[in-house]
Amino acid sequence: MDNPLTPRSNDLGLTAASKANTPIENQDAKSFFAQLQGFWVTFITMFKKVNTVEYPEVKEPTAERFHGRHQLNRYEDGLEKCIGCELCAWACPADAILVEGESNTEEARFSPGERYGKVYQINYLRCVFCGLCIEACPTRALTMTNEYELADDSRKKLIFEKEDLLAPLKSGMLQPPHPMAEGKTHIDYYRGEIKGGSNG
Amino acid sequence: MVPEQALLETQAPVEMITVVIDGFEVSVPKGTLVIRAAEKLGIQIPRFCDHPLLDPAGACRQCLVDIEINGRAFPKPQASCTIPVENNMIVKTQLTSPVAEKAQAGIMEFLLINHPLDCPVCDKGGECPLQNQAMSNGRPDSRYEGVKRTFEKPVPISTQVLLDRERCVLCARCTRFSEQIAGDPFITLNERGALQQVGIYAEDPFESYYSGNTVQICPVGALTGASYRFRARPFDLVSVDSACEHCASGCAMRTDIRRGKTLRRLAGDDSSVNEEWNCDKGRWAFKYLTSRERVTSPMIRGEDGELHEASWPEAIAFAASGLKGKRAGVLVGGRATVEDAYGYSKFARVALGTNDIDFRSRPHSDEESSFLTSVALGLKTTYKDIDKADKVVLLGFEPEEESPIVFLRIYKQVRKRALAVISDAPFASRGSQKLNAELVTEISTISGLTAKSVILVGERLAEKSGALSSALALAEKSGAKLAWIPRRAGERGALSSGAIATLLPGGRPVSEPSARVDVAAAWSVDSLPSNPGRSTSEILLALSVNNLDAVVIGGVDPLDISNEALTQLLNSFVVSLEISHSSVTAIADVVLPVAAVVEKSGSFQDWQGSVRAFDKAIADSLSRSDVRILSMIADEMGSPINLPTVSATAREIAALGLWDGSVSAFEKAATEKSAIPEGKLNLTSWRLLLDLGTLQDGEANLAGTARKASAHISATRAEKLGVKTGEEISISSDLGAIKLPVTISDMSDQAIWVPRNSIGSQVIANLGFVTGPVTVVKA
Ligand code: SF4
Ligand code: SF4
Numbered sequence: 001m002d003n004p005l006t007p008r009s010n011d012l013g014l015t016a017a018s019k020a021n022t023p024i025e026n027q028d029a030k031s032f033f034a035q036l037q038g039f040w041v042t043f044i045t046m047f048k049k050v051n052t053v054e055y056p057e058v059k060e061p062t063a064e065r066f067h068g069r070h071q072l073n074r075y076e077d078g079l080e081k082c083i084g085c086e087l088c089a090w091a092c093p094a095d096a097i098l099v100e101g102e103s104n105t106e107e108a109r110f111s112p113g114e115r116y117g118k119v120y121q122i123n124y125l126r127c128v129f130c131g132l133c134i135e136a137c138p139t140r141a142l143t144m145t146n147e148y149e150l151a152d153d154s155r156k157k158l159i160f161e162k163e164d165l166l167a168p169l170k171s172g173m174l175q176p177p178h179p180m181a182e183g184k185t186h187i188d189y190y191r192g193e194i195k196g197g198s199n200g
Numbered sequence: 201m202v203p204e205q206a207l208l209e210t211q212a213p214v215e216m217i218t219v220v221i222d223g224f225e226v227s228v229p230k231g232t233l234v235i236r237a238a239e240k241l242g243i244q245i246p247r248f249c250d251h252p253l254l255d256p257a258g259a260c261r262q263c264l265v266d267i268e269i270n271g272r273a274f275p276k277p278q279a280s281c282t283i284p285v286e287n288n289m290i291v292k293t294q295l296t297s298p299v300a301e302k303a304q305a306g307i308m309e310f311l312l313i314n315h316p317l318d319c320p321v322c323d324k325g326g327e328c329p330l331q332n333q334a335m336s337n338g339r340p341d342s343r344y345e346g347v348k349r350t351f352e353k354p355v356p357i358s359t360q361v362l363l364d365r366e367r368c369v370l371c372a373r374c375t376r377f378s379e380q381i382a383g384d385p386f387i388t389l390n391e392r393g394a395l396q397q398v399g400i401y402a403e404d405p406f407e408s409y410y411s412g413n414t415v416q417i418c419p420v421g422a423l424t425g426a427s428y429r430f431r432a433r434p435f436d437l438v439s440v441d442s443a444c445e446h447c448a449s450g451c452a453m454r455t456d457i458r459r460g461k462t463l464r465r466l467a468g469d470d471s472s473v474n475e476e477w478n479c480d481k482g483r484w485a486f487k488y489l490t491s492r493e494r495v496t497s498p499m500i501r502g503e504d505g506e507l508h509e510a511s512w513p514e515a516i517a518f519a520a521s522g523l524k525g526k527r528a529g530v531l532v533g534g535r536a537t538v539e540d541a542y543g544y545s546k547f548a549r550v551a552l553g554t555n556d557i558d559f560r561s562r563p564h565s566d567e568e569s570s571f572l573t574s575v576a577l578g579l580k581t582t583y584k585d586i587d588k589a590d591k592v593v594l595l596g597f598e599p600e601e602e603s604p605i606v607f608l609r610i611y612k613q614v615r616k617r618a619l620a621v622i623s624d625a626p627f628a629s630r631g632s633q634k635l636n637a638e639l640v641t642e643i644s645t646i647s648g649l650t651a652k653s654v655i656l657v658g659e660r661l662a663e664k665s666g667a668l669s670s671a672l673a674l675a676e677k678s679g680a681k682l683a684w685i686p687r688r689a690g691e692r693g694a695l696s697s698g699a700i701a702t703l704l705p706g707g708r709p710v711s712e713p714s715a716r717v718d719v720a721a722a723w724s725v726d727s728l729p730s731n732p733g734r735s736t737s738e739i740l741l742a743l744s745v746n747n748l749d750a751v752v753i754g755g756v757d758p759l760d761i762s763n764e765a766l767t768q769l770l771n772s773f774v775v776s777l778e779i780s781h782s783s784v785t786a787i788a789d790v791v792l793p794v795a796a797v798v799e800k801s802g803s804f805q806d807w808q809g810s811v812r813a814f815d816k817a818i819a820d821s822l823s824r825s826d827v828r829i830l831s832m833i834a835d836e837m838g839s840p841i842n843l844p845t846v847s848a849t850a851r852e853i854a855a856l857g858l859w860d861g862s863v864s865a866f867e868k869a870a871t872e873k874s875a876i877p878e879g880k881l882n883l884t885s886w887r888l889l890l891d892l893g894t895l896q897d898g899e900a901n902l903a904g905t906a907r908k909a910s911a912h913i914s915a916t917r918a919e920k921l922g923v924k925t926g927e928e929i930s931i932s933s934d935l936g937a938i939k940l941p942v943t944i945s946d947m948s949d950q951a952i953w954v955p956r957n958s959i960g961s962q963v964i965a966n967l968g969f970v971t972g973p974v975t976v977v978k979a
């Protein structure tokens with residue numbers, strides 16, 4: 001095939017197969033020693049310490065920066081960090097993220113500032129765990145945990161909703177919606193000047 | 201592009217000028233700006249304030265280039281958006297001149313010094329000229345380490361437009377638009393220096409019908425629309441070119457859809473119609489689709505008197521059995537597309553065997569029927585004629601309220617060359633004031649028109665007996681061009697589709713045997729009914745006295761016609777084709793859900809008669825267009841109309857073509873002097889652009905900018921009644937009364953004007969008529 005653009009489909013892999021059928025050289029007695037050497041490695045290995053573990057009974061911790069399931073973080077008082085900007089969705093090469101923004105109101109505030117993420121979904125059938133979304137996030141709302149056990153028996157269950165992704169409430173955190181800490185603005189939040197339990 | 205447009209408009213041979221830009225020669229008409237000459241070569245100079253339809257301002261300084269004329273260079277880079285080309289000019293843009301490049305990067309740095317890091321929460325992000333040009337023409341990183349200036353934000357400058365002052369680049373596009381295009385200078389640049397900002401006059405809120413355009417042309421996210429704020433990013437949206445369904449101006453539009461929902465609509469670009477503008481109604485009134493309870497499945501009224509969901513075959517069969525062999529009429533609402541109206545027209549003639557069909561769901565008259573039959577379809581006036589007119593006469597027509605883009609076109613000429621405008625309105629509305637219109641009370645007193653004058657007749661002229669006749673006489677006498685501008689988007693198309701008793705599709709008169717034979721042959725039927733049909737009010741009357749048994753209604757609000765219209769329907773078999781539940785579906789025997797504009801393809805005809813076709817925006821919608829449903833009913837009735845799809849209908853319309861034979865002569869009506877009884881005032885009214893119309897349902901931000909309803913009376917009358925501006929009066933007829941605050945206008949002492957369908961002033965429902973004698977007292 002001179003032209004590299006000619007499709008190879010009609011070749012049906014025959015060329016490769018016939019090559020595989022040609023007799024292997026170096027099969028004479030001279031290489032018997034070499035074979036023994038190979039079996040020796042196998043034999044010695046039986047007495048070495050094994051590297052595998054009996055998963056799932058035994059679970060090893062992952063590397064610290066392992067890219068696992070995402071998490072949507074909160075400020076110390078429980079307000080969400082996500083502002084629904086969709087930059088993560090934009091950065092995602094696998095188009096796995098869907099975000100819809102919404103306005104915070106005085107009655108229902110989910111994040112500091114004007115805007116929050118109302119709908120947040122990550123489709124783990126598509127996500128390639130590249131972490132580009134994490135780099136895109138302007139508020140550090142989105143980070144990755146080390147959790148890797150992401151298998152399930154339906155497509156639906158593998159589309160994680162906002163509730164599935166939000167970080168759990170730690171002590172001192174209050175379930176949004178609730179107002180910003182007394183006398184504080186969104187800028188204080190961005191600067192990390194909010195301590196937990198300000199409302200509780 | 202503007203140079204070409206300029207060419208078209210002036211028509212005189214244009215002097216061409218050749219300039220060299222970045223080493224390339226280009227010839228452009230004299231007067232072309234350097235920035236546009238560069239565009240012609242495909243050279244993009246960064247810019248913010250420059251806009252082809254606004255006067256040059258040179259406000260942002262982003263478009264700096266090096267210019268040299270006759271070998272003498274300007275000492276500093278110049279703003280290419282303010283300098284017209286000249287002979288022997290050599291221009292070097294950022295592409296060839298390091299000086300220009302550095303100047304542009306410097307300006308960009310200045311613009312960004314106080315610009316907030318808002319991109320993640322800014323609606324403009326992803327389609328922002330500032331983001332894009334900061335990337336292409338700015339410095340790679342920031343040298344600024346100070347604290348940025350901040351303002352409180354956002355400031356609502358009206359209920360629908362929000363301002364983030366920090367993001368503003370002071371390009372003055374918004375203020376120039378308001379002043380030069382809309383004539384509503386409610387918004388200005390205040391303060392100076394670093395504190396300069398866009399502001400509104402405290403006493404005059406930004407209540408312009410065109411405010412949405414400022415959001416669209418703002419080159420940054422400083423002006424945002426309240427209803428789109430935070431809803432999406434540009435990459436989420438599927439954009440579809442569409443046409444506006446709100447009036448007969450015929451704006452080209454872009455509809456942006458996300459996950460099956462319309463998120464915003466923008467003005468499309470059509471230089472022969474709406475240029476690049478539209479009105480706020482077209483831009484923001486699209487929630488009617490979701491605001492009321494949608495009819496989701498066909499429904500049949502059962503023995504128990506309640507509506508029950510039914511399958512399509514059941515409902516179609518039920519409708520067919522109720523219509524077959526019965527004396528039935530057809531009422532077509534103003535929202536029908538050309539194809540749907542054609543479907544109704546053919547359905548009436550073929551399946552129902554009647555000419556009882558009318559698209560006018562509003563006050564109408566026989567004089568108007570005659571005008572529509574004999575005159576309206578032959579009128580060839582266009583927007584271009586307004587551009588060239590020496591005088592514009594507005595009869596029964598309030599352009600700013602009833603066809604906003606027509607208003608913009610007239611205003612453009614008023615501003616450019618003080619075009620004379622004459623109006624028969626009872627007082628100078630805001631629109632008339634902006635047009636500087638001369639008011640006349642009698643059409644017969646208008647004089648001085650020439651063949652270059654344009655007479656624009658609105659649908660309301662039908663409400664005054666003899667007025668259409670006088671308008672025609674005026675046009676004939678002076679040779680002036682005449683145009684009929686209905687308010688609703690569907691009316692012009694319905695007229696040419698024959699959704700009226702006297703006309704078959706293509707303007708063929710029913711009374712003309714050869715026209716009937718023509719159409720019958722095209723439709724493969726033996727003959728078409730020849731007996732004269734009824735108008736809307738006659739159909740309703742016939743239904744109430746059992747001269748008709750059944751009626752097919754497509755999207756009509758009975759309260760647009762008359763107060764008793766709904767009760768007149770009660771005794772008949774009613775087939776309602778509707779989007780949402782309404783007063784008609786509440787009494788209908790069969791309700792068939794139809795598609796809204798975004799869910800179907802089709803076309804409208806604007807007042808000029810040009811076709812405004814649009815495609816289905818929500819691609820996976822299952823809703824059907826009216827014409828498809830009518831076709832199913834006709835099949836079931838055994839007299840098929842063979843219009844299975846919108847495109848098949850469009851093909852049939854095209855194949856049928858227009859009537860080229862003679863039309864009956866217009867039947868003049870005498871001018872009736874309705875004497876106003878002693879002690880009463882003569883009420884007139886028209887609809888405001890933003891009011892209680894069904895298609896504006898569910899958009900509170902838009903409704904917030906509607907003009908407040910008030911009753912206009914003269915100063916003398918106010919004195920007699922003992923009321924001052926803002927105090928309430930009560931306006932009553934035999935039927936009921938409305939209470940409204942008073943506005944004093946320069947008008948006849950015997951006259952009173954109120955809005956027709958606004959909050960607190962629903963004239964048809966409350967008073968029972970739209971013009972006539974009323975009793976007015978202090979409330
Ligand atoms: S997670 Fe971060 S990047 Fe994604 S929408 Fe929320 S704030 Fe934006
Ligand atoms: S106007 Fe443009 S640059 Fe400024 S914050 Fe908005 S998106 Fe960013």
Ligand code: SF4
Nearest residue numbers: 368369371372374418
């Ligand atoms: S608000 Fe927008 S359009 Fe108006 S001056 Fe500022 S940047 Fe320009």
Ligand code: SF4
Nearest residue numbers: 444446451478479482
């Ligand atoms: S002027 Fe008419 S056609 Fe244009 S946007 Fe407004 S309502 Fe729609």
Ligand code: FES
Nearest residue numbers: 247249261263281
């Ligand atoms: S674009 Fe030329 S000064 Fe703004």
